Amino acid sequence: MNMYVVVAVAILITMVLALIRALMGPSVYDRVLAVNVFGTKTVLFLSVIAFLYGRPDFLDLALAYALVNMVGILAVLEFVQNRSVKSSEEAADD
Amino acid sequence: MIDLVIDVLSWILLILGGSCVLIGGVGGLRLPNFYTRIHASSLTDTMGNILIFLGLMLQAGFTLATLKLFAVMLFLLLTGPTATYALANAALLSGIKPDTGSTNDDNTEESPK
Amino acid sequence: MKITQTTRSSQQGKARLSSIILLFLVLSGSWLLWSGLYKPLLIGLGLFSCLLSTYLAHRMGFFRHHKALLRQLPKLPGYWLWLLKEIVTSTLDVAKIILSPSLPISPTLVELKTLPKTDVGKVILGNSITLSPGTVTINLSDGKILVHCLTQAGAKDLEQGSANRRAAELEGKVK
Numbered sequence: 181m182n183m184y185v186v187v188a189v190a191i192l193i194t195m196v197l198a199l200i201r202a203l204m205g206p207s208v209y210d211r212v213l214a215v216n217v218f219g220t221k222t223v224l225f226l227s228v229i230a231f232l233y234g235r236p237d238f239l240d241l242a243l244a245y246a247l248v249n250m251v252g253i254l255a256v257l258e259f260v261q262n263r264s265v266k267s268s269e270e271a272a273d274d
Numbered sequence: 275m276i277d278l279v280i281d282v283l284s285w286i287l288l289i290l291g292g293s294c295v296l297i298g299g300v301g302g303l304r305l306p307n308f309y310t311r312i313h314a315s316s317l318t319d320t321m322g323n324i325l326i327f328l329g330l331m332l333q334a335g336f337t338l339a340t341l342k343l344f345a346v347m348l349f350l351l352l353t354g355p356t357a358t359y360a361l362a363n364a365a366l367l368s369g370i371k372p373d374t375g376s377t378n379d380d381n382t383e384e385s386p387k
Numbered sequence: 388m389k390i391t392q393t394t395r396s397s398q399q400g401k402a403r404l405s406s407i408i409l410l411f412l413v414l415s416g417s418w419l420l421w422s423g424l425y426k427p428l429l430i431g432l433g434l435f436s437c438l439l440s441t442y443l444a445h446r447m448g449f450f451r452h453h454k455a456l457l458r459q460l461p462k463l464p465g466y467w468l469w470l471l472k473e474i475v476t477s478t479l480d481v482a483k484i485i486l487s488p489s490l491p492i493s494p495t496l497v498e499l500k501t502l503p504k505t506d507v508g509k510v511i512l513g514n515s516i517t518l519s520p521g522t523v524t525i526n527l528s529d530g531k532i533l534v535h536c537l538t539q540a541g542a543k544d545l546e547q548g549s550a551n552r553r554a555a556e557l558e559g560k561v562k
Binding site: 313314351362 | 420471485496513514518526
């Protein structure tokens with residue numbers, strides 16, 4: 181039982197570290213990387229919580245979160261890329 | 275007896291997984307620039323995932339939860355590298371130069387390759 | 388420019404009935420696994436969404452790319468075991484590097500020729516390289532793969548090309 185708490189705390193600390201990197205990150209890609217780490221750690225955390233409280237339904241949430249996280253990261257990357265292409269085109273116009 | 279062995283084995287796996295995750299998080303803060311930080315995140319994404327999910331699967335035994343855990347693990351292992359590749363490739367295309375020395379963020383333009 | 392090329396190549400070739408059926412079975416299997424409620428209405432909805440997903444995948448040209456998929460399946464477990472061994476050894480290396488106070492990293496770029504010929508084989512190779520800590524695929528185009536390595540030792544291992552060979556073996560002789 182206690183083992184789950186230890187793992188959950190380790191994952192939580194990692195999430196805090198990822199958040200620090202997301203706030204510090206010099207480039208936008210550092211931030212996206214940190215958010216990606218945060219997302220996968222959320223999936224792990226949900227799975228551990230499912231066993232900590234003995235509620236296997238949480239595994240469904242973990243899967244749903246994994247799906248949403250991946251699509252979200254790809255969407256953010258698409259947005260960032262489009263914006264950088266557009267701004268470089270505007271710079272070329274000037 | 276068997277129960278105890280399985281418990282101890284899964285605890286070992288969980289503890290190892292937790293430390294892998296933690297080391298990856300520390301590496302994300304310590305490493306000097308973007309392309310090296312990806313390696314730290316892939317440490318938490320692969321080995322941390324595998325170990326923690328294996329530990330949980332041992333605890334669950336032969337139930338539906340094991341199958342679900344395996345499916346989630348497989349899904350994470352299949353999509354994780356794809357997202358990482360998309361991220362690294364986007365950074366490469368946007369002109370962040372992968373340095374071949376161990377420079378910091380400030381002087382990445384120095385060593386084009 | 389590149390997008391039009393890939394669309395054109397995805398229009399070539401014929402879809403295989405076996406892979407369509409395989410995808411449909413996998414989809415319905417996961418629906419049954421996850422829903423847990425076996426009432427006519429829910430199973431009907433599941434059947435509908437599985438059929439819709441299969442049709443959408445067919446429209447996307449999904450099956451035209453996956454000619455060798457069925458024949459690759461028996462070889463996958465062996466490949467995964469080998470990959471797991473690689474992941475464990477490289478995890479230990481990277482963990483040691485991160486924990487040592489002096490951070491002994493020597494980032495290196497390596498460009499390799501991909502031995503696998505099909506798109507699926509190339510994706511498997513690229514993802515396996517990214518999956519093992521210490522090496523990340525950052526570009527994959529025209530039969531060349533650009534890999535960023537954390538240390539020069541990792542780069543040397545990669546240049547010996549055992550990952551490349553294994554992925555090509557997985558693909559086998561089938562075209």
